[in-house]
Amino acid sequence: MINSINNGNKLEFIKKELKERENNNNLRQLNSIDPKDTVTIIKNGKSLINFSSNDYLGLSKHPDIIAASQDYLNRYGTGATASRLVTGTYDIHGKLEEKIAKCCVKEAALLFNTGFQANCTIIPSLVNQKSLVLCDRLVHNSILQGILLSKAQWKRYKHNDLSHLETLLKKAVLQGYNRILIVTETVFSMEGDRSDVDSLIQLSQQYNTLLYLDDAHALGIMGNKGMGLTANKSGIDISLGTFGKAMGSFGAFITTSKLMRDYLINCCPGFIYTTALPPAVIGSIDAAFDIIPNLDKERDYLLQQINYLQNKLRNLGYQVINSSSPIIPVIIGNEKKTLQLSQFLENNGILATAIRPPTVPKSTARIRLVLSSQHQPKHIDYLINLLKQYHEF
Ligand SMILES: Cc1ncc(COP(=O)(O)O)c(C=O)c1O
Numbered sequence: 001m002i003n004s005i006n007n008g009n010k011l012e013f014i015k016k017e018l019k020e021r022e023n024n025n026n027l028r029q030l031n032s033i034d035p036k037d038t039v040t041i042i043k044n045g046k047s048l049i050n051f052s053s054n055d056y057l058g059l060s061k062h063p064d065i066i067a068a069s070q071d072y073l074n075r076y077g078t079g080a081t082a083s084r085l086v087t088g089t090y091d092i093h094g095k096l097e098e099k100i101a102k103c104c105v106k107e108a109a110l111l112f113n114t115g116f117q118a119n120c121t122i123i124p125s126l127v128n129q130k131s132l133v134l135c136d137r138l139v140h141n142s143i144l145q146g147i148l149l150s151k152a153q154w155k156r157y158k159h160n161d162l163s164h165l166e167t168l169l170k171k172a173v174l175q176g177y178n179r180i181l182i183v184t185e186t187v188f189s190m191e192g193d194r195s196d197v198d199s200l201i202q203l204s205q206q207y208n209t210l211l212y213l214d215d216a217h218a219l220g221i222m223g224n225k226g227m228g229l230t231a232n233k234s235g236i237d238i239s240l241g242t243f244g245k246a247m248g249s250f251g252a253f254i255t256t257s258k259l260m261r262d263y264l265i266n267c268c269p270g271f272i273y274t275t276a277l278p279p280a281v282i283g284s285i286d287a288a289f290d291i292i293p294n295l296d297k298e299r300d301y302l303l304q305q306i307n308y309l310q311n312k313l314r315n316l317g318y319q320v321i322n323s324s325s326p327i328i329p330v331i332i333g334n335e336k337k338t339l340q341l342s343q344f345l346e347n348n349g350i351l352a353t354a355i356r357p358p359t360v361p362k363s364t365a366r367i368r369l370v371l372s373s374q375h376q377p378k379h380i381d382y383l384i385n386l387l388k389q390y391h392e393f
Contacts, residue, residue, distance in 0.1 A: 025335035026356050033351075037061060038374035041351060048351040049379050051369045056221045056326050057298055058374035059248030065287045069249075072283025080276035084111075085265070088276030096286050097253070103225075103289055105232040106239070106255035110264060113274055115216050115242035115252040116142040121270025122238060122254065123183065124150035125263075126210055132177045134168050136160065136184040138191060140214060141359075143183055152181070159191075162199050169207045180209040186229040187217035190360050190368060192323030194218075194229070201235035212238045217325060220246020221302060225293035230255070246292070249284040251277045298373035302326060305371050305380055312384045316391050326371040329355075330387075331364055338365035341390060348386050 006012055021027040034042040038058030041050050059065055072092065082088040093111060100109035112118035123146030127133055133147045133154040147154045157165040165182070172180055182204055186195050197213065204211035219228040219241040226246070230239035237260060243251040256264075264271055310328055313320045319331040332338040335356045342354040345367075356365045371380070 025339055026358075035060075039372055039379060043346070043351065046349070048346065048349055049375075049382070050351045051345075051371070051375075051383060052351050052353040053370060053372070054217070054245035055248055055374075056246040056302065056370070056372050057248070057292070057295055058372055059220075059246065059288055059291065062248065062288075062291065064291060065248060065284045068287035069280045069284040072286075073280040076279035078280070079278050082276070083272060083274055084276045085272055090276075090279065090282075092279060092282045092286070093276060096282055096289075099286065099289055100241075100253055101255060103231070103293070104227050104239070104241075104255045108258045108261040109253050109255045110261050110271065111277055112252040112254065112271060113277060114250070115214070115240060115244065116145075117270045117274070118240055118252045118254060119143045119214065120146045120149060121268055122240075122264065123147055123181070123212065125268040126150075126212070126238075127152040127179055127181050130178040131181065132172050132175070132179075133181045133183060134165060134172070134209075135182070136188075136195070138188055138361075139184055140189050140216075143185075143214060147183070153177075159188075160193065160195060162196060162203065166203060169203065169209070173207055180207065181212060182209050183212040183214070185214040185216070187215075187222070187325045187327070189217055189327070190329065190355060190366075191321050192217075192325040192327030192329055193321060194324055197229050197233065197236075201233065205235055210237045211235065212240070214240045216240060216242040216245060216252075217327065220288075220292050221299055221326065226295060226299060227293070243281070243285050243288070247285060247288045249288065250281050251285065295373070302371060302373045305375065305377075309369070309371065309380055309384065313387065316384075316388055318387065318391065328369040328371065329366045330369060331366045333363050333365060335365045338367060341367055344390055345383075345386060350383055350386060352383075 036042055038061050039050050041048055076090060080088040097109040097111060119142035127150045129151045131152040133152045135156055137156045137159045155168055157168055184195050186197055213230050213236050215228040215230045220226050223229050223231050228241060230236050239255045241253050243249040306326055310320050321329045332341060338354040342352055345352045352367045352369055355368045
């Protein structure tokens with residue numbers, strides 16, 4: 001009988017999944033907010049200091065970036081109207097790629113529409129069923145999706161444990177794979193800690209693997225002139241940067257060799273079959289690349305505040321991951337307790353979102369605090385005082 005599949009209730013699996021998430025305090029909901037300035041948002045009519053955004057330098061509201069975006073919008077229109085390979089490559093796309101390659105001291109750059117899309121689609125262009133991917137235990141979901149799509153075999157090495165990676169490499173080189181790809185993040189999105197980029201390059205060269213590094217959370221705030229932790233380094237086949245974090249905009253790019261760029265233009269579906277980034281976005285990024293090198297003072301201030309906040313939280317007795325980035329995860333463990341803390345902060349004027357499994361491993365639910373160079377000492381001290389009060393309850 002036709003109706004016998006799922007007893008005729010084809011949506012039952014959805015209800016079951018959502019109910020299960022609700023029971024586990026893991027149900028996600030969209031909460032709309034209204035951005036007010038670089039660190040303040042309005043939620044349900046209430047002003048909150050934002051400690052959850054990735055706008056590390058407040059560039060999403062920078063007047064020169066907004067003006068450049070408006071200028072490109074007026075000159076080129078709202079959309080690129082086609083994919084890059086059809087009629088979507090304007091002079092501004094190519095010029096921006098040249099500028100990015102120059103800023104990052106790399107041979108070539110290629111724009112992608114988002115970091116998620118880039119990771120999902122580049123990885124399957126590099127490896128196949130006969131390949132092996134070795135990735136850090138905690139890589140971003142977009143990297144995992146790319147690996148799964150590629151149908152390559154894959155193994156995870158313990159978080160940031162390069163001796164474990166080397167053990168896996170030693171075995172793998174004897175097993176006849178056509179290619180081995182090492183992929184990881186330079187700054188981990190949910191932990192805030194860093195990879196050892198030089199050692200990864202060295203291992204990749206020693207074992208003749210491809211090396212793919214996601215530099216999304218380093219760009220703008222780390223490395224020489226804020227160009228990230230992979231800029232000016234050879235031996236990395238692909239380095240991904242995103243524009244939606246410190247650049248204050250939207251989209252992504254890779255830096256790579258001219259050879260790899262040509263290959264991806266021909267063989268990467270997520271580049272080929274999608275409309276090019278719109279002019280207003282290109283304008284904003286172009287301006288951000290002019291501004292970011294001049295923000296050393298802001299980066300120094302941010303680093304000071306990172307150290308200050310981490311030390312204060314540890315002294316209060318919170319379990320804080322040892323992070324050297326603006327991402328400061330406060331591990332609570334239990335989902336319900338994490339939501340309670342997030343709600344307490346929100347009731348008192350602070351937005352600090354709870355991050356729960358499956359985004360992070362089981363029993364490591366956390367408040368992912370994120371600092372911006374725009375947070376003033378009074379904002380940070382206010383947060384610390386609230387967390388002190390909460391801890392004393
Ligand atoms: C490490 C990492 N890679 C990739 C992405 C995806 O980037 P985008 O927001 O441009 O899709 C993110 C953002 O969540 C990320 O944290």
